[in-house]
Amino acid sequence: GAGVSQSPSNKVTEKGKDVELRCDPISGHTALYWYRQSLGQGLEFLIYFQGNSAPDKSGLPSDRFSAERTGGSVSTLTIQRTQQEDSAVYLCASSSGQGGTGELFFGEGSRLTVL
Amino acid sequence: AQKVTQAQTEISVVEKEDVTLDCVYETRDTTYYLFWYKQPPSGELVFLIRRNSFDEQNEISGRYSWNFQKSTSSFNFTITASQVVDSAVYFCALKRGANSKLTFGKGITLSVRP
Numbered sequence: 750g751a752g753v754s755q756s757p758s759n760k761v762t763e764k765g766k767d768v769e770l771r772c773d774p775i776s777g778h779t780a781l782y783w784y785r786q787s788l789g790q791g792l793e794f795l796i797y798f799q800g801n802s803a804p805d806k807s808g809l810p811s812d813r814f815s816a817e818r819t820g821g822s823v824s825t826l827t828i829q830r831t832q833q834e835d836s837a838v839y840l841c842a843s844s845s846g847q848g849g850t851g852e853l854f855f856g857e858g859s860r861l862t863v864l
Numbered sequence: 865a866q867k868v869t870q871a872q873t874e875i876s877v878v879e880k881e882d883v884t885l886d887c888v889y890e891t892r893d894t895t896y897y898l899f900w901y902k903q904p905p906s907g908e909l910v911f912l913i914r915r916n917s918f919d920e921q922n923e924i925s926g927r928y929s930w931n932f933q934k935s936t937s938s939f940n941f942t943i944t945a946s947q948v949v950d951s952a953v954y955f956c957a958l959k960r961g962a963n964s965k966l967t968f969g970k971g972i973t974l975s976v977r978p
Contacts, residue, residue, distance in 0.1 A: 855909040
């Protein structure tokens with residue numbers, strides 16, 4: 750597709766389970782971002798990948814959160830032992846331009862509900 | 865460190881009024897990029913504008929205009945003759961330069977009443 754694709758669009762899980770969220774960026778985009786948006790809140794930065802550089806993980810809220818980007822394309826955000834406070838919309842974005850300085854294109858998000 | 869402050873949290877106007885959304889940023893970098901995004905009730909983030917730190921020219925796009933002032937570290941957004949479809953949350957964001965994350969402000973909820 751032409752845009753950023755995220756799956757699943759909705760995920761309901763029980764507290765303590767692990768979840769994986771997937772992001773397929775726009776082809777050729779070197780930068781990939783994950784953000785979290787809780788109900789009625791702003792965008793909380795989680796992690797940033799740029800080309801082959803080491804990712805900026807400074808926004809990950811705990812060691813239960815991790816992310817990978819394989820082959821410079823698809824990324825997976827993993828949340829282990831989910832907690833109710835993890836409930837949010839997880840947004841992925843990608844960008845091009847030198848060092849990823851172009852506009853960010855966002856996916857529609859993955860809505861996570863932890864019961 | 866970099867920071868984006870959107871002091872206004874909610875603004876309500878009547879259709880056809882002009883409205884200005886404020887954005888103040890903090891960064892020690894000389895090269896940086898500023899963005900505005902719109903998030904309508906549907907939830908999808910829509911890109912509005914990107915401006916680099918070396919270009920202080922104001923920009924107008926239809927009813928939208930942006931005023932970038934490095935002297936006051938501000939990048940304000942004005943909607944002229946607002947319409948109901950402008951109702952959304954508007955985010956200002958800052959990127960330090962290449963190979964860095966994008967930091968968002970907390971957003972301003974704009975409601976335009978008919």
